[in-house]
Amino acid sequence: MHSSNSSEPSHPNLFRQRRWLFLALGVGLLLVTATLGFAWGAVSIPPGVALRIVGHQLGQGSGPTDWPPAWETILLQIRVPRVVLAGLVGITLAVAGAVYQALFRNPLAEPYLIGVSSGASFGATLAIVLIWRLGRSGWSGVSLAAFVGALLATAAIYGLARVGGRTPVTTLILAGVAVNTLLSAATVFLMFSMQDAFQAMHVLGWLMGSLALADWEKVQVILPYILGGLAVIAWHAHSLNVLQLDEEQAQSLGVAVERTKGILIVAVSLATAAAVSVSGTVGFVGLIIPHIVRLIWGPDHRFLLPMSGILGAVGIILADGAARTLFAPRELPLGAVTAVAGAPFFLYLLRRQKREIF
């Protein structure tokens, strides 16, 4: 049934055996990427200086402050929070993708499947229409509405898909597609009702994803949801391995299937809703990063989850760097950059591999 007709050595090879080394390399890559993220922008700051400024701020560097004071402001108030936020969004979307693919045993599952994106979009659009500026400081009404919208849509889809105390995957995916379509249409209607072209542009900008409004308060607000969600997911990493089997096998190996699925859905939805509420819709990361990691290092979630998170963070930091430098001073939509960069790379890997990857 499953055959390997490729000329590639399909044996778990060097990559699988040395995977923890690769994880360390990944952490190194993330640090390098973050440093580049500090350096890039309308005002270019040499990476070495950027690191010294950050180090100085953290109380590590005691050397002279021989840089322009403006650089310090740009870095600490704008770029560092932006890179941190990009990293958090990247980690969350990639890990969420891996979790959804495992939970639903479906290679097409991604963070937006169960309504996070369409719910967030609808909430954000509604907030923009109502010019909603209440909410907590640092987390505009738009973000808050996106967060609430994402959670409500997820709850609706999950509730609709429940049949007699169980949640069959097919029903869940179908309910997800239907609710997503409905909410996307509702978002379009809302946009049409706008008199103001600027408002419509604002919505469009949100829908295509952006981190232009990043600041430390946004980081602070979403951090608890993301850390909490990731901790719960890490705790269940092995259960996700077992859930790759069918549900009866998982149960006979001692996993309380329905309960585990429920806990994971709640954790992953909270984290994703928090990420999407500040970034808007950033597609493709959640879909391809886990597949790339699975392709190279195999399906063990104890490795798949952290490696996906690291590469997701690297990907979004790079994409955001490109978004703000390629056409500076104008910014590209982040979601467009991730899709343009991600899709061809993924297709290349898929064709090269020529064997089942899921």
Next chain:
Amino acid sequence: MMPLEVENLTFAYDGRSVLRGVSFQLMPGEVLGLIGPNGAGKSTLIRLAAGFLRPDRGTVRLFGRPPAHWPPRQLARWVALVPQGAYIPPTFTVWESVLLGRTPYLGFLGVPRQPDRAATRRALEWVGIADLSERLVGELSGGERQRVLLARALAQEPRCLLLDEPTTHLDIHHQVAVLSLIRRMAVECGIAVLIVLHDLNLAATFADRLVLLVDGMLVALGDPKEVLCRERLTAIYGDTVAVFPRPDDGGRPAILPRIGQGNLPAQGRIT
């Protein structure tokens, strides 16, 4: 405490009756073979015993309690299942697949410890697939995959094994090797084994006792010699089988195919 007690078990799928009033007990250290023609309800009985299905009437008890009353982890340490032709993702290695059997023992973050690796290695060696441990499941033959499932169940170090046709896809050498291993587990470690076998000769050779299911009813229960007697088999399979006592194995029955009319007798004659 009895590993498995089935009492007056009755079950129907969507109104279609599958099991009717089945009762038997599985004792520690015993290999109990579950046999019967296609559609007799053998696999359903295994799934009820494992707790995947709830009985309509009657009870199933594993070590004194209905399966649903056990914490799943605890139950998985005592009872292991080898499902028929079950799916294992093709990208798992053999080692990773068998290590999944340690799931009910894993601690913090699911990190396998030394006893887990030792049990996995032992299970691979018992089943004779230690040399495949780095191979991907997707590259294995059907028989090799079947042995991975058995090794995974043995890695659970259970007190009770539920096996649904564990010898399908195996050649006769491996069939005998696997069933001999299972017998040894029962005799030496006191594991209770309930095993669905399609092949009547294997059932006659390796089981201590047999349960014969026909049409959802328990038709016979006991020593293979008594259960697989000529009269009863002719009543079930018509004139297509011949039964001989084996001179080499204490008179256990040997069942051979025979060119016959293939006419199945009326159900009423089976008792």
